[in-house]
Amino acid sequence: MGAGAAGLDVAGAVPAKRRRALAAKTRGGRPRQARRRAQRPTALQRLFRACRAVFKGPGTVPAPPKVALLRAMLDRMRLEDVGLSPHRFIRTRDNAAQGNLTITQRIIYKSNNFSMVIFHLPQNAVIPLHNHPGMTVFSKPLIGSMHVKSYDWADPDYPAALSPDDQQLRLAELVVDDVFTAPCDTSVLYPTAGGNMHQFTAIAPCAILDILGPPYSIEEDRDCTYYADVPYSSQHPMTDNEQEGPRLAWLKEVEMPGDLEMCTVLYTGPPISDR
Numbered sequence: 001m002g003a004g005a006a007g008l009d010v011a012g013a014v015p016a017k018r019r020r021a022l023a024a025k026t027r028g029g030r031p032r033q034a035r036r037r038a039q040r041p042t043a044l045q046r047l048f049r050a051c052r053a054v055f056k057g058p059g060t061v062p063a064p065p066k067v068a069l070l071r072a073m074l075d076r077m078r079l080e081d082v083g084l085s086p087h088r089f090i091r092t093r094d095n096a097a098q099g100n101l102t103i104t105q106r107i108i109y110k111s112n113n114f115s116m117v118i119f120h121l122p123q124n125a126v127i128p129l130h131n132h133p134g135m136t137v138f139s140k141p142l143i144g145s146m147h148v149k150s151y152d153w154a155d156p157d158y159p160a161a162l163s164p165d166d167q168q169l170r171l172a173e174l175v176v177d178d179v180f181t182a183p184c185d186t187s188v189l190y191p192t193a194g195g196n197m198h199q200f201t202a203i204a205p206c207a208i209l210d211i212l213g214p215p216y217s218i219e220e221d222r223d224c225t226y227y228a229d230v231p232y233s234s235q236h237p238m239t240d241n242e243q244e245g246p247r248l249a250w251l252k253e254v255e256m257p258g259d260l261e262m263c264t265v266l267y268t269g270p271p272i273s274d275r
Contacts, residue, residue: 043081047073048109048116048272055114055213058220061136062213067188070211074140074186077209082108082118083269084207086143101125103260106267109274115215118267121146121202128257129199129227137189137212144206145181149174150195151229154248169230172197174247179203197227197251227251 041049050073054066062070079086103125108116121127121144129149151172158171175195180187189195200208216222230250 042270042272043073043077044108044270045272047077051114051116051211051213055136057113058134058214058217058222061190067136070138071186071188074138074209074211077140077142079142079207081270082106082142082209083267084118084142101261103127103262104265105262106265106269108267108269109272110215112214112217114211114213117210117212118142119200119208119210121200121206121208123202123205125202126260127200128260129197129229129251131197131225131227132189132191132212133222133225134191135189135196135212135214135216135222136191137210138186139189140186140209141180141182141184142207142209143182145179145203146206146208147179147201147203148176148187148195148198149229150176150189150198151249151251152193152196154246168252169250170252171232172229172249172251174249177247182206224256226254226256228254 047070050070054062054070056062101122101124103122104120106118106120108118110116119127129151152175154171154173176187176198187194189198214220214222216224228251230252232248232250
């Protein structure tokens, strides 16, 4: 009997070891492989890490290879990657029909070097023509459709840039005047190129993921300035050569439009880690 009992213990020892080994591999009820998959950084976390490597602070502009890297990552971003759903934007049509054109922004992250922000525009809402002083800005439409108009300052040596009748006007060159419908590529503007002054008009409810490097800062002289665009011909009769050249307009600095309604709401999407 004793020998038989001892034999059962020895025989049961191998299964017990296997059970302990299996338990070690499946702590928490999941295999190690599954845990590794769960710990894989989200698309937003990977984007954040890339931004941290690309943006080096005020007074710097990312090198072309870094711009290409960040743009490629943004091109792959989806609405769901920032915790939003298409159904929410379908419902906003009713609000727009009732005259609610409030633009909302969700700040995902902000530091001295860059910020990550989601802008939501109801149908017919407008972000007026404004600038981005000393900034490089990536804009990725996530859903919806919008009209974009953007300008850069014209070369001061351009003959038509001299002496308009209204001395508050400054000559600018039209860069973009087009409709963008998601999914579409990411656009990039620079401190002096790419359409640094732009205006968005929502044709359908839309959401835009913006990366601004560095972000606006009144203390560091990067406040937002608004403009009104005036037809070029209003101040300068166009010659045949000018009609065939770049599309020009006069820009005049204005106060922030009184009908602009913008509010900040809490970002509740996937978290990011700054470690």
